[in-house]
Amino acid sequence: MPRLGTILRHAILIGFSAAIVLPLLWVLRVSLTDKLTAYKIPPEIGRVSFDNYVEVFTNYDFTSWFSNSLFIAFVSTALSLPAATMMAYSAARFRTGGSPLLIAVLASQMLPPIVLVLPLFLVFTTLLPVSGHVSIIIAHIAINLPFMAWMMVSFFEGETRSLEEAARTDGATRWQAFTRITIPVAVPGILAAGLLGFILSWNEFLYALILSDHGSQTLAVGLASLETHAGVNIAPLAAATLLALAPVLVLLPFLQKYLIKGLSLGALK
Known part of the structure; x- marks a missing residue:
């Protein structure tokens, strides 16, 4: 017989899993039903239809929203990651700025985003x-880079410090030790x-x-526009929401081991 503690732990895990999965299943159900069935309470499972997905691509500029989000997220991450890596290395090896700087970086992430919107807009x-893509990319770099570096x-x-010191003892320069020893060892954290x-x-x-302007609207902004004067168009919104989750759901299985290893390594140190 399983002990009470084991049963309790499993019950808690099941509860947390249900809290994450059930909303996604609800959105999936709504996206596959017609608009009338989507609003019914208690919910009904009607005829399965993909009309909402077709409507998202035909009646809305979903392709443009998706490509804008993909481009902005990829470019801002690609530009932020090398700079964040160098900043983190400098803080870890040379204590640049000391603890006050790291605390200030963490504290900056606690500011409500609305506080920084007006200064960025004026800049x-x-x-x-x-404007457009360039302004959003710069804003995302400014916001995400400190968090990634921290x-x-x-x-x-x-362990990276000791391995790098061993390489320096064997005659490697700091740059060689950084690129050939430190970076490969820290890859899980960098990918995370x-x-x-x-x-x-x-x-x-x-x-x-x-x-953003009309040509640079992202998915998040585009999804908000699905609210009409008659209310939220919930069925197409559910279909568009699932499509917006697709890149993350595709990336996670490939990077899961790096993400878990990276986050756990950072938590243990």
Whole structure:
């Protein structure tokens, strides 16, 4: 007979899993029903239909939203990751800025996004007159880069430090030790930070709403536009939401081992 503690742990895990999975199953059900059935309470399972998915592509500019989000998230992550890696390495090896800087970086992530929207808007309309994709990418880099750097600091401490010192003793330069020893060992942490940076950029709404124009609207902004004067068009919105989750669901199985190893390594140090 299983002990009470084991049963309780499993019950808690099942509860947390249900809290995550059930909303997704609900959205899936709504996306596969007609618009009348989608609003019914208690819910009914009607005829399975893919009309909502067809409507998303035919009646809305979903392809443009998707490509804009993919481009912005990829470019902002690709530009942020090398800089964040160098910043994290500098903080771990040379204690650049010391603990106050790391605390300040962490504290900056606690600011409500609305606080930074007006300064960024003024910067992009006066000092740096850019708009569209460029302004959103710069905003995402400015917001995500400190978090990614702070997250990677712990990956450049511990075993990477001792391995790098051993390479330096054998005659390697600091740059050679960094590129040939430290970076390969820290790959799980770098990939974990990059994945989280991509997801944060992919899901970001407020900055994209304020800084985007008609040609650079992201998925988050586009999904918000599915609300009409008659209310939320819930069935196409459910279909578009599942399609918006597709890149993350595709990436996670390939990067799961790196993400878990990276996050657990950072938590243990």
